[in-house]
Amino acid sequence: MEISENNFITLVRKFAGKSNSIVRGIGDDGAVADLSAGQYVFVQDAMAEHVHFEFSFMDPYFVGKKALYSNISDVLAMGAQPVYYLVTAGIPAKLSSRDMVKIYRGMNRAAREFGVALLGGDTVATARDFFIDISVVGKLASDKYFGRDKARSGDLIAVTGKLGEAALGLKVLKEGAAKKGMKGCIDRFLSPRPPYELWKELVKNDITDVMMDISDGLIMDLSRMMNESKKQASVHLEKVPMPGALRKSGLEDLAFAGGEDYQLLFTFPPDKLPGVEGMIQRGGKITIIGTVSSGRGVRVFRNGLEIKTPKQGYDHFGSEI
Numbered sequence: 001m002e003i004s005e006n007n008f009i010t011l012v013r014k015f016a017g018k019s020n021s022i023v024r025g026i027g028d029d030g031a032v033a034d035l036s037a038g039q040y041v042f043v044q045d046a047m048a049e050h051v052h053f054e055f056s057f058m059d060p061y062f063v064g065k066k067a068l069y070s071n072i073s074d075v076l077a078m079g080a081q082p083v084y085y086l087v088t089a090g091i092p093a094k095l096s097s098r099d100m101v102k103i104y105r106g107m108n109r110a111a112r113e114f115g116v117a118l119l120g121g122d123t124v125a126t127a128r129d130f131f132i133d134i135s136v137v138g139k140l141a142s143d144k145y146f147g148r149d150k151a152r153s154g155d156l157i158a159v160t161g162k163l164g165e166a167a168l169g170l171k172v173l174k175e176g177a178a179k180k181g182m183k184g185c186i187d188r189f190l191s192p193r194p195p196y197e198l199w200k201e202l203v204k205n206d207i208t209d210v211m212m213d214i215s216d217g218l219i220m221d222l223s224r225m226m227n228e229s230k231k232q233a234s235v236h237l238e239k240v241p242m243p244g245a246l247r248k249s250g251l252e253d254l255a256f257a258g259g260e261d262y263q264l265l266f267t268f269p270p271d272k273l274p275g276v277e278g279m280i281q282r283g284g285k286i287t288i289i290g291t292v293s294s295g296r297g298v299r300v301f302r303n304g305l306e307i308k309t310p311k312q313g314y315d316h317f318g319s320e321i
Contacts (some may be wrong), residue, residue: 024145027228028212030078030138039140041080045071046133055130057173060099062190063132064106071136072114073194073213074264079146079203080138087121090131103132114196141203146211147267151229155267155292157209158276160195161285163218164242167258168251185243192262198284199264202312205275209253211266217257219309221265223298232295237302243288267292 023032023039030043047053047067055063062249066087075082087107091100112117116136171190172182179186194213204209210229217242226233242255268276280286300309 006265009011017206024078026145026148027149028078028170030080030099032078032140033264039145041075041078041138041140042135043071043074043078043138044133044135045074046131048131049129052176056319058190060095060102061106063130064103064108065110065191066106067103067132067134068107068110068136069194070193070215070262071099071134072110072116073192073215075136075138076194076196076199077146077211077213077264078138078140079142079144079209079211080140082116082136082138084119085111085134085136086119088133089121089123089135090126090129091123091127092130093129095130103257107134110193112194121298131157142206144209146209147228148212148225149228150210151225151231151233151267151292152210152269153231153292153294155269155271156264156276157222157233157235157267157290157292158286159214159218159241159265160198160262160286160287161261162241162243162255163214163261163263163265164251164255164258165189166192166248166260166262167254168243168246170258170260171254174234181245185245188261192212194262195264195285198279198286199283202264202266202277205272205279207272207275207279208266208268210268211264214261214263214265215259217259218265219256219298219300220259225265225267226292226296226298229292230296232293233290233298235298235300237300239289241285241289 021034023034025031028202030041032041034037047063047070049055053063072082089100117206156212159244165185165188169182169185169187172179172186210223212221222233222235242252246252276286298305298309
C-alpha cells in the first residue's frame with residue numbers, strides 16, 4: 001500500500017460506528033464498550049508468515065504463544081483483564097495437523113497464564129503462507145480505561161523492562177549469529193510475555209490511566225500516544241533501559257525502533273511518583289525516561305542536548321521508518 005499505517009488508520013476512522021455505548025473507538029490498542037454488565041475492551045491482532053516470523057527459526061508452538069501474548073498485551077494496555085479469545089487461522093497445505101496442534105498448544109499455554117478462555121473461531125485454507133488472527137475480549141479492571149489519549153502536561157513517562165531485547169533476538173536468529181549470552185533476547189522475541197505482575201501493581205496503586213504496549217518501537221509508539229493526547233514528549237536516550245549488548249555493539253537504535261518487546265509504556269502525574277518509586281524499590285523493572293508537555297510530537301535528548309530523532313520504528317505498510 002502506498003501510504004503509512006498511521007495515515008491508513010486516519011482514513012478508516014471516518015467509517016467508525018457511532019453509539020452511546022462506545023467509550024473509546026478507533027485510535028488505541030483496543031476499543032472500549034459500555035455494556036449492561038460493565039465496560040469491556042475488544043482487541044484484534046494478526047501475525048503473518050514472512051512478515052512477523054519464519055518457521056525456519058520459530059517453532060509453531062511459539063507462533064501460537066506469541067500471537068496470543070500480543071493480543072493480551074493490548075488488552076492490558078487498555079486497563080482490562082483478558083477474559084475470552086477467538087482465533088482465525090489461515091492454513092496452507094505445507095502445515096501438518098501436528099504443526100497446528102503445536103500452535104494451539106502455544107496459545108493454550110499463554111491463555112492459562114492469564115486465565116483466558118478460547119471460545120472458538122474459524123479456519124480457512126490459504127494458497128501458500130500461514131496467518132493467525134486473534135480477537136480478545138477483556139473486562140476493565142477499574143472504573144476507567146487506560147488510553148493513549150489521556151497524557152497530560154507535567155506527566156512523567158515510564159517503561160517496563162528492557163527495550164530492544166526482542167529486536168536483538170530476532171537479529172541473532174535471522175543471521176544465525178552466535179547465541180552465547182543471547183538467550184534472554186531470543187526468548188523475548190519468541191515468547192514476549194507481557195509484564196502482568198507489574199501491570200497488576202500499577203492498577204492496584206492507581207498509578208496511571210495512560211498506557212500502551214510497545215509493539216512497533218518506543219519512538220513510534222510514543223509518537224502515537226502524543227498524537228492522540230495532543231501533547232509533546234521529551235525523552236532522554238541515556239535513560240532508556242536496554243540490554244548491555246546493544247550499547248556495546250552500537251545497536252542502540254534497536255531499543256528505540258525495534259519493537260515486539262511488548263513492554264508497557266505509560267505516563268503518570270508527579271504525585272504518583274512515590275508509588276512508582278516504591279514499586280521500583282520492591283524490584284519492579286520500571287524506568288522513568290522523560291516528561292510530557294504542551295506541544296506536539298517527540299523531542300529526543302542525549303545528555304541534555306537535543307538530537308535528531310532516531311529511527312522511529314515499524315510501520316506495517318512502510319517497513320521501518
